[in-house]
Amino acid sequence: MCGIVGGVTNKDITALLLEGLNRLEYRGYDSSGLIVLSKNNSFDRIRSVGKVRNLENILKAREQKISGNIGIAHTRWATHGEPSIDNAHPHISMNSVSLVHNGIIENYIDLKNEQLNRGYSFSSETDTEVIAHAIDFAMKSCNTLISSVQLAIKSFSGSYGLGVISSKYPDQIIATRKGSPLVIGIGTNGNYIASDQMALLSVTKEFIFLEEGDVAEIKIDKITIYDLNGNLVVRPIKISMLKAGSVDLGNYDHFMQKEIFEQPQAIRDTLESRITNDSIVISAFGFKAEKKFNKVKQVQIIACGSSYNAGLVAKYWLEDIAKIPCNVEVASEYRYRRPIILNDTLFVTLSQSGETADTVEALKAAKIINCNICTLCITNSAESSLTRLSDLTFLTHAGPEIGVASTKAFTTQLVSLALLACSIGKLQNTINRSQEKSIINGLKKLPGLIHKALHQEEKIKKLATRFQNKNSALFLGRGTMHAIAMEGALKLKEISYIHAEAYPAGELKHGPIALIDKDMPVIAIAPNDELLEKLKSNLQEVKSRGSQMIVFEDENSLIEPMEAMEVISITSNVGRITAPIIFTIPLQLLSYHVALSKGTDVDRPRNLAKSVTVE
Numbered sequence: 001m002c003g004i005v006g007g008v009t010n011k012d013i014t015a016l017l018l019e020g021l022n023r024l025e026y027r028g029y030d031s032s033g034l035i036v037l038s039k040n041n042s043f044d045r046i047r048s049v050g051k052v053r054n055l056e057n058i059l060k061a062r063e064q065k066i067s068g069n070i071g072i073a074h075t076r077w078a079t080h081g082e083p084s085i086d087n088a089h090p091h092i093s094m095n096s097v098s099l100v101h102n103g104i105i106e107n108y109i110d111l112k113n114e115q116l117n118r119g120y121s122f123s124s125e126t127d128t129e130v131i132a133h134a135i136d137f138a139m140k141s142c143n144t145l146i147s148s149v150q151l152a153i154k155s156f157s158g159s160y161g162l163g164v165i166s167s168k169y170p171d172q173i174i175a176t177r178k179g180s181p182l183v184i185g186i187g188t189n190g191n192y193i194a195s196d197q198m199a200l201l202s203v204t205k206e207f208i209f210l211e212e213g214d215v216a217e218i219k220i221d222k223i224t225i226y227d228l229n230g231n232l233v234v235r236p237i238k239i240s241m242l243k244a245g246s247v248d249l250g251n252y253d254h255f256m257q258k259e260i261f262e263q264p265q266a267i268r269d270t271l272e273s274r275i276t277n278d279s280i281v282i283s284a285f286g287f288k289a290e291k292k293f294n295k296v297k298q299v300q301i302i303a304c305g306s307s308y309n310a311g312l313v314a315k316y317w318l319e320d321i322a323k324i325p326c327n328v329e330v331a332s333e334y335r336y337r338r339p340i341i342l343n344d345t346l347f348v349t350l351s352q353s354g355e356t357a358d359t360v361e362a363l364k365a366a367k368i369i370n371c372n373i374c375t376l377c378i379t380n381s382a383e384s385s386l387t388r389l390s391d392l393t394f395l396t397h398a399g400p401e402i403g404v405a406s407t408k409a410f411t412t413q414l415v416s417l418a419l420l421a422c423s424i425g426k427l428q429n430t431i432n433r434s435q436e437k438s439i440i441n442g443l444k445k446l447p448g449l450i451h452k453a454l455h456q457e458e459k460i461k462k463l464a465t466r467f468q469n470k471n472s473a474l475f476l477g478r479g480t481m482h483a484i485a486m487e488g489a490l491k492l493k494e495i496s497y498i499h500a501e502a503y504p505a506g507e508l509k510h511g512p513i514a515l516i517d518k519d520m521p522v523i524a525i526a527p528n529d530e531l532l533e534k535l536k537s538n539l540q541e542v543k544s545r546g547s548q549m550i551v552f553e554d555e556n557s558l559i560e561p562m563e564a565m566e567v568i569s570i571t572s573n574v575g576r577i578t579a580p581i582i583f584t585i586p587l588q589l590l591s592y593h594v595a596l597s598k599g600t601d602v603d604r605p606r607n608l609a610k611s612v613t614v615e
C-alpha cells in the first residue's frame with residue numbers, strides 16, 4: 001500500500017529513485033512522483049497519474065533534467081483522494097518541507113481544521129498533506145529537522161512510514177514508521193530508505209529495520225536513530241539474502257507467469273532443512289515450538305485474501321491429522337469483534353508480506369485478549385511486523401513474489417501448513433511414524449507433480465479464450481477443494497475482472513444452480529478422493545442445466561467427458577495433502593491466460609495492491 005524510496009548520496013539520486021519506484025510498484029500504481037533538492041537547495045518535483053512508466057516518460061520529455069544528491073519518491077495506492085496529480089506524493093509545505101507517506105492519518109480532518117486556522121492552505125484531498133504542514137509548523141519551535149518530526153508525529157493517530165526532506169536541512173532525510181514498514185539501506189556512496197529492501201538491492205545488501213515509533217536522521221555518512229520515547233538507540237544491521245536478479249522478469253512476460261513456473265523450486269526451498277530422514281524438523285517453527293505444540297488444544301488461523309484461502313485448507317488438515325479443532329477467519333472481521341480465545345490456543349497468522357495491516361492488528365488484539373496464547377506467523381518476509389510480534393515464525397522461502405495475484409506464496413503456505421499439522425499430530429500422537437513418512441513423501445513429490453501439472457498449460461490456454469466475453473464463472477469443489485475453488489475464483493476476479501464465485505459442490509442446489517445456463521462457465525475440481533462419487537452427481541446436476549463445463553481431474557477420477565464439458569487430467573492418485581496444492585496450478589494458469597486473452601494488466605490489476613498496509 002504505497003511504496004517509498006529515498007536517499008542521500010554523493011551521486012545523482014534520480015536514477016535510483018526511479019529504479020526503486022519500479023521495484024515498489026507492486027505496492028500501488030495509482031500515481032507516482034519524486035522530488036530532489038537541486039543544487040541551490042530548492043525543490044524540483046515531478047508527479048504523474050498511473051504507473052511509474054508515465055513518470056519516466058515525463059522525465060525523459062523534460063528539457064531541464066532533474067538532478068540532486070538527496071531525494072524521495074513514492075508510488076501510491078489511493079486511500080484519501082482520487083488518483084490525480086494534486087493528490088500524488090511527494091507533498092510540500094511552504095516550500096520548506098517535502099515528504100512521502102505510506103499509511104493513513106486517521107485524525108487528519110481535525111488536524112486540517114487546526115492548520116486552516118493557522119493559515120495553511122491545502123492543494124490535495126489527501127490525509128498526507130497535514131503531515132507536511134505539521135512538520136513545517138513544528139520547525140518554528142524546534143532547531144533540528146528530526147526534533148520537528150518527533151514533535152509533529154505526536155499529534156498523529158493512525159499509521160505512517162515517512163520520508164521527510166527540507167530545503168533548510170539539505171544534508172539529511174528523516175525517516176519514521178508506525179504501523180507501516182520502512183527500512184534503511186546502508187550503502188558505500190550514501191544511505192537510503194525504502195518500504196521494502198527490494199527497492200535498494202542494486203545499491204546495498206545491508207539494512208536496518210526500523211522498530212515501531214523509531215525516528216531516524218539519515219545523512220550521507222551517519223545514521224542516528226531514536227526510539228518512540230526519544231532515547232538514542234542502535235538497531236542491528238542485517239545482511240539481505242535477496243539477489244537483485246531475483247526480482248527481475250528473466251525470460252518471462254509477466255511476474256505472475258514467472259512465479260507460477262517457479263513453484264517447484266519454491267516448494268523445494270520451503271521443504272529444505274525442514275525434513276530429515278523423512279521426519280519433520282519441528283524446531284523449524286522455532287526453538288520453543290516443540291514445547292508449545294505439545295500443549296496446543298485448538299488453533300485459530302487469521303489471514304486475508306489468498307492467505308485466508310490457504311488457512312481454510314489447513315483447517316481440514318489440522319482437524320484430520322492433528323485432531324484438534326481449528327477456526328479460520330478473515331483478519332478485518334476478527335480484529336473488531338470480541339472473540340473467545342481459550343488458553344492453549346495456537347494463534348496462527350498467515351501472510352505473504354507479513355505486513356497486512358488487518359492481520360497485524362488482529363494479532364495485537366488477540367494478544368491483549370489472552371496474553372497466554374502461543375503466536376506463530378507463517379510468512380514470506382523474514383523481517384516483518386508479524387515476525388516481530390510473534391513467538392514463533394515459519395518462513396515460506398518462496399522468494400520475492402511481485403505479481404499482485406499470489407501464486408507461489410499460496411502454495412508454499414500450504415506446504416508450511418501441512419508441516420504444521422503434521423508436527424502437531426506427531427507430538428500429540430495422532431499420527432504414527434508411517435503416517436508421518438507418507439505425508440513427507442507426498443510433500444517431497446510435489447515439485448515433480450507440479451512440473452507435470454504445468455505441462456497442461458497449452459490445453460488450458462485454449463480453453464481460456466472462451467472466457468473473453470463472459471461476465472461470471474462458478475468454481476466448484478468439495479472438502480479442501482472448496483477452498484482451492486475459492487482461490488481459483490479469487491485469481492480470476494483479481495486479474496481478469498470476471499465475477500467469479502466458489503461453491504461447495506453439494507451446496508449448489510440451495511441457490512446458485514438457478515444461475516446456471518449456457519453463458520455461465522462452471523469449473524470443477526475432481527480429485528480421486530472419498531467425495532468423488534458425490535461430486536460426479538453434482539456435475540450431472542450442473543450439466544443437465546446446459547452449462548459449459550471445465551473439469552480438472554485426477555487421471556483415475558475417470559470423469560466421462562460429455563458434450564460441452566472439457567476434462568483435463570492434471571495428476572494421478574495424489575494424497576489428501578498434495579491434491580489441493582497440485583489442483584491450484586491449473587486454476588492459476590486458467591486465470592493467467594484468461595487475463596492475457598482479455599488484455600488486462602496481469603501483474604498490476606486495477607485497484608489492487610500486493611501488500612495492504614492500510615486498513
Ligand code: G6P
Pocket residue numbers: 304305306307350351352353354355356359404405406608609610611612
Ligand atoms: C492483497 C493481495 C493478495 C493477498 C492479500 C493478503 O489483497 O492482493 O494477493 O493474498 O493482500 O496479503 P498477505 O501479504 O497478508 O498474504
